[in-house]
Amino acid sequence: MERSNTNGLTRLNEISDKIKHYILLKASTSAATGLAIVILLQLFGIHYAVLWGLLAFVLNFIPNIGSIIAAVPAVLMAIVQYSPTTALWIMLGYLIVNLLIGSIIEPRVLGRGLGLSTLVVFLSLIFWGWLLVPIGMLLSVPLTIMIKIALQTQPNTKWIATLLDSGGEIGKYPQNI
Numbered sequence: 001m002e003r004s005n006t007n008g009l010t011r012l013n014e015i016s017d018k019i020k021h022y023i024l025l026k027a028s029t030s031a032a033t034g035l036a037i038v039i040l041l042q043l044f045g046i047h048y049a050v051l052w053g054l055l056a057f058v059l060n061f062i063p064n065i066g067s068i069i070a071a072v073p074a075v076l077m078a079i080v081q082y083s084p085t086t087a088l089w090i091m092l093g094y095l096i097v098n099l100l101i102g103s104i105i106e107p108r109v110l111g112r113g114l115g116l117s118t119l120v121v122f123l124s125l126i127f128w129g130w131l132l133v134p135i136g137m138l139l140s141v142p143l144t145i146m147i148k149i150a151l152q153t154q155p156n157t158k159w160i161a162t163l164l165d166s167g168g169e170i171g172k173y174p175q176n177i
Contacts, residue, residue, distance in 0.1 A: 007153070011149055011150070011153060014149055015145065015146050015149055018114055018115075018142075018145045018149070019142050019145065021113060021114060022110065022113075022114055022141050022142055022145065025109055025110055025113045025114070026061065026106075026110070026141075028109070029060070029101055029102075029105060029106040029109055029110075030056075030057045030058075030060035030061060031057055032101055032105070033056050033057065033060045033067075033097060033098065033101045033102070034053040034054060034056045034057030034060070035053065036097045036101065037049075037052060037053045037056040037070075037074070037093075037094065037097060038050055038052070038053030040090070040093040040094075040097065041053070041074055041090070044078065044082075044086060044089065044090060044093075045081070045082075046074055046077050046078055046081060046090065047077055047081060048077065049074075052070070052073060052074040052077070055070050055073065056070040056071075056094075058070075060102075061138070062134070062137070062138065063102075063125060063129065063137035063138065063140075064129075064137065065134075067094065067098040067102065070094075071090075071091060071094040074090055074094070075087045075090050075091055075094075078090045107121045107122050110141060111166050112166055114141065114145060114166075115148075115165055115166050115167075116141070116144060116145070116148065116164055116165065116166055117163075117164060117165065117166050118166070120144065120164050121140075121141060121144075124140040124141060124143070124144040125137060125140045125141075127140070128140035128143055128144070144164070147164075148161050148164045148165070149161075151164070
């Protein structure tokens with residue numbers, strides 16, 4: 001029984017470490033988003049660029065809609081300061097930054113850093129977002145990590161955990177299917 005408790009504690013520690021690492025990686029990609037927004041807005045001469053970049057950083061933790069909400073004040077500032085045309089350029093800039101970082105860079109960074117396939121990170125966002133709506137989007141990667149670690153503990157499910165892995169070798173585990 002003591003060995004079972006030790007295995008359970010080991011798994012909990014592994015989950016805890018992965019979630020801490022996820023938060024660090026997510027904060028890093030959010031900081032990159034915020035910095036890119038600051039640079040974009042300063043290039044256009046938009047007032048309070050650092051504030052809008054900080055807002056982009058914070059709201060980037062809310063998948064999909066956070067980036068849209070973060071863009072609104074800067075776009076409104078562009079209209080007030082310059083023109084609707086400048087505001088359109090700012091919207092395009094936000095779109096490009098969020099597509100590059102949110103859809104390409106972030107899934108790769110999270111996947112490699114957490115041992116999950118990039119595709120699995122992307123699909124987990126869709127699945128958990130669909131299942132649990134906004135809270136599912138926030139928790140998608142931590143939930144998937146917990147499931148992967150749980151699957152790794154049983155010989156019959158290790159192969160599924162390997163499919164979720166970023167560099168797993170399918171032939172690595174014997175199959176009894």
